[in-house]
Amino acid sequence: SYVLTQPPSVSVAPGQTARITCGGNYIGSKSVHWYQQKPGQAPVLVVYDDKDRPSGIPERFSGSNSGNTATLTISRVEAGDEADYYCQVFHSSPDYSWVFGGGTKLTVL
Amino acid sequence: RLQLQESGPGLVEPSETLSLTCTVSGGSISTSPYYWGWIRQPPGKGLEWIGSIYSSEITYYNPSLKTRVTISVDTSKNQFSLKVTSVTAADTADYYCVGDRGDGWFDPWGQGTLVTVSS
Numbered sequence: 459s460y461v462l463t464q465p466p467s468v469s470v471a472p473g474q475t476a477r478i479t480c481g482g483n484y485i486g487s488k489s490v491h492w493y494q495q496k497p498g499q500a501p502v503l504v505v506y507d508d509k510d511r512p513s514g515i516p517e518r519f520s521g522s523n524s525g526n527t528a529t530l531t532i533s534r535v536e537a538g539d540e541a542d543y544y545c546q547v548f549h550s551s552p553d554y555s556w557v558f559g560g561g562t563k564l565t566v567l
Numbered sequence: 568r569l570q571l572q573e574s575g576p577g578l579v580e581p582s583e584t585l586s587l588t589c590t591v592s593g594g595s596i597s598t599s600p601y602y603w604g605w606i607r608q609p610p611g612k613g614l615e616w617i618g619s620i621y622s623s624e625i626t627y628y629n630p631s632l633k634t635r636v637t638i639s640v641d642t643s644k645n646q647f648s649l650k651v652t653s654v655t656a657a658d659t660a661d662y663y664c665v666g667d668r669g670d671g672w673f674d675p676w677g678q679g680t681l682v683t684v685s686s
Contacts, residue, residue, distance in 0.1 A: 459630060491672035493614075500663055500676040501614065512674065544614055548671030554627040556604070556616040556667070 460549040462559035469565040476532040478562045480545030483526060488547045490528040492521060495542045495561075504543075505530060532564070540566045569593045569601075571664045571677035579658075579684050585651040589664030589677055590644075597623065597642040602667040605638065605649045607660040608679075615660075619667065620647060654684045 463481040470476040480490060490508050493501035504515050508523040518533045532539055545559040575587035589603070596603065604619035618628035623640040637650045651658060661681050665673040 489671055493673075495614075500679050501673075502676075503672055503674045506670070506672045506674075546614075546672065548667075554619070555629065556619065556671075556673070558614040558616060561613040 459555065460547065460557050462545055462547065462557055464543075464545060464559040464562045466560070467563045467565065469567055470532075470535050471567045472535055472537060474535055476535050476539070476564055478530045478532075478543050478545075478564065480528040480530070480559050481526055482528075482547065485526055485528050485547065486524045488523075488549070490521065490523050491546045492519075492530045493544045493546065494539075495544065496540075501544065535564075535566055537566050540564055569599065569666060569675050571666065571675055573662060573664050573677045573680040575680060575682070577681060577683060579654055579682060580686050581655055581684055582653055585649070585654050585658060585682055585684070587649045587662055587664075587680065587682070588646050589648070590646050591666075592645070595642075596640060596645045596647065599666075600669060602627075602669065603638075603640065603647045604665045604667060604673070606663045606665055606673070606676075607658075608663070609657070609660040617649065617651075617662075656684050658682070659684045 492505040494504045495501040505521040509521040520531045544561045549555045570592045572590045602619040602621045605617040620638045635652045640647045661679045663679045664677040
């Protein structure tokens with residue numbers, strides 16, 4: 459099965475840039491999606507297809523994907539961005555499956 | 568806009584069957600071209616895809632759960648359901664129902680429901 463690897467935690471000061479990585483074998487050939495989950499809430503899609511943002515998601519959230527690593531970048535980090543972030547891909551071989559990374563806790567210092 | 572809502576028992580005894588239902592509102596489950604699915608999250612842990620169903624009959628399951636899981640659709644009630652047999656404490660989790668429009672990502676999500684496996 460396909461495995462996605464995320465760092466357990468990332469810390470950043472307010473106003474700085476946070477980068478959360480998601481590693482996978484040739485992940486650059488897949489579309490990567492990112493979710494934000496705050497305590498007690500359901501996950502919310504913040505980036506889809508590597509770099510696109512759903513309506514209502516601030517431009518501060520962006521994504522990239524190349525080689526074996528996808529990255530979620532949050533610019534000008536705010537206290538309200540503190541949350542768990544999960545990457546996810548759709549994998550079609552040998553059968554359809556939807557795969558999540560283990561999640562990264564973003565702490566705003 | 569589609570909205571999803573989970574329902575079902577919050578407590579299940581070990582070795583029994585966990586059954587949850589997801590009610591779809593804001594659209595028809597039979598005409599909406601979605602993969603309807605379930606995701607779970609044990610307390611303090613990450614997200615795990617359980618399985619999905621397309622066109623009311625084509626199912627896809629996480630290999631780690633495949634032998635115990637069944638997902639089905641009831642178009643007359645605009646609902647889809649999850650059954651997990653022979654549950655243990657390891658099945659204790661928040662369970663979310665989700666939709667994938669075929670683009671590979673999940674949106675919308677239900678609010679989630681906590682299921683505890685305990686005697």
